[in-house]
Every structure is written in structure tokens, then in C-alpha cells.
Amino acid sequence: MNNQWQLTSFSLKVIALLTMTIDHIGYFLEGPLWMRAIGRIAFVLFAFTVAEGYVKTSNRKKYLQRLAVFGFGMTGVIWIIAICTNQWGYLTNGNIFLTFFFALLLVSGMRRTDVNGFIFITSALIGTVIFSVDYSFYGILTVVSFVYFQGNKIRQFLAFLCINILFYGPAVMMYGIWSPYSLQIYSLIAFVFIAFYHGQRGKYSSFIKWLFYWYYPIHIGILMMVSQYISF
Numbered sequence: 001m002n003n004q005w006q007l008t009s010f011s012l013k014v015i016a017l018l019t020m021t022i023d024h025i026g027y028f029l030e031g032p033l034w035m036r037a038i039g040r041i042a043f044v045l046f047a048f049t050v051a052e053g054y055v056k057t058s059n060r061k062k063y064l065q066r067l068a069v070f071g072f073g074m075t076g077v078i079w080i081i082a083i084c085t086n087q088w089g090y091l092t093n094g095n096i097f098l099t100f101f102f103a104l105l106l107v108s109g110m111r112r113t114d115v116n117g118f119i120f121i122t123s124a125l126i127g128t129v130i131f132s133v134d135y136s137f138y139g140i141l142t143v144v145s146f147v148y149f150q151g152n153k154i155r156q157f158l159a160f161l162c163i164n165i166l167f168y169g170p171a172v173m174m175y176g177i178w179s180p181y182s183l184q185i186y187s188l189i190a191f192v193f194i195a196f197y198h199g200q201r202g203k204y205s206s207f208i209k210w211l212f213y214w215y216y217p218i219h220i221g222i223l224m225m226v227s228q229y230i231s232f
Contacts, residue, residue: 071097095133109122
């Protein structure tokens with residue numbers, strides 16, 4: 001494959017960040033449906049890079065701790081915003097960091113045979129429900145499948161296709177492919193980008209690493225405030 005067409009993990013994260021921003025603008029500011037459709041690409045790319053990071057990191061404990069800090073921290077911020085604005089609907093919006101944290105906690109538990117493994121698995125499953133994480137068990141299974149089939153894009157795609165059929169197949173048959181209930185089917189487009197991924201991290205620095213972590217809660221907070229302002 002020509003090098004100019006190859007994508008790094010950094011490239012995939014940038015694409016995910018852009019499509020996520022379009023999606024969230026469409027969500028919080030009630031934009032057209034095509035914005036939400038484009039946004040379906042974002043979660044898949046983030047899930048893929050998180051799985052890559054988990055498998056390749058030299059310290060999985062710190063990797064999980066980072067996701068936990070941002071996940072539970074952002075949940076706390078959402079509670080504060082809901083209380084201050086009296087917009088309790090915000091509490092139904094889970095955050096993607098907790099999705100990734102519980103998914104990887106589940107993977108960690110499945111790889112252990114001791115009592116801690118059972119505790120990890122149980123905590124991940126209960127936490128997914130209690131905290132109403134973004135994408136719920138659809139998201140959890142996506143990350144788990146990406147971790148277990150890491151390095152084999154065909155198996156990752158087939159597993160993800162099965163997950164989409166399981167969770168969204170009935171909606172597609174009932175409402176068609178252009179409905180708010182079945183838009184997740186467009187997430188399969190993400191594999192067009194994943195196909196060009198060549199396994200390298202790409203551009204990396206401490207600033208870039210933390211940028212990807214902080215951008216999510218900051219832009220969500222800004223869009224929440226803009227949405228609240230417009231609704232006045």
C-alpha cells in the first residue's frame with residue numbers, strides 16, 4: 001500500500017474527533033440527520049484506537065486509571081451541570097470514557113482466573129447499567145471484540161457487523177436506513193478508514209495525548225452551555 005494512503009492511530013483519532021464534533025453539534029443544537037449519521041463513525045474509530053492502545057501499552061493499569069479518572073470525573077461534572085441548570089435530561093447522557101473503562105475492565109477480568117477476575121467482570125457489567133454509559137452494551141461488546149481480534153481487521157469487521165445486526169438489525173428492517181433509530185448502521189463506514197491503518201502510532205507527544213482526553217469533556221460542556229443559552 002502506498003505510504004501516502006496509510007493512516008496512523010493519530011490520524012484515526014483526528015478523524016474520530018472531527019466526526020464526533022459534527023455529531024455532537026447535531027445532537028445538542030438539533031441539527032440535520034446527516035450530522036448524526038456522520039457522527040456514527042466516531043465511536044468506532046475511538047473504540048478501535050482504545051483497543052490498540054490497551055493491547056500495546058506498557059502499563060495497562062495506568063491506562064485503565066486514566067479512563068476511570070476522566071470517566072467518573074466527567075460524570076460528576078454532568079451532575080453539577082444538571083443541578084445548576086435544572087436540566088435533568090443531561091443525566092441520561094453517558095460518557096464515552098466510562099464505556100471504554102468498563103469494556104477494558106471486562107476484558108481484564110476475562111483474562112484472569114482468580115477472584116479478582118470475577119470482581120472485574122461483575123463490576124464492569126453492573127457499572128455499565130448503573131452509569132448508563134454511552135452506547136451501553138453495544139459499545140462494550142464493540143471494544144471487547146476489537147481487543148480480542150486485535151491485529152486481524154477482517155475478524156474485527158465481521159464481529160462488529162454481527163454486533164450491529166444484533167442491536168440495530170430490527171430497527172433497519174422496521175424503519176429503513178435513514179431513521180434516528182437505525183443510523184448506527186452507518187458506523188460500518190469507519191472500517192473504510194481502519195482498512196488503511198498500518199499499525200503505527202504516528203504523531204505523539206504529551207500535549208497530543210492529553211488533548212484527545214480533554215477535548216471530549218470541554219467541547220461537551222461548551223455545547224451544553226450553548227444549547228442552554230439558545231433554549232432561553
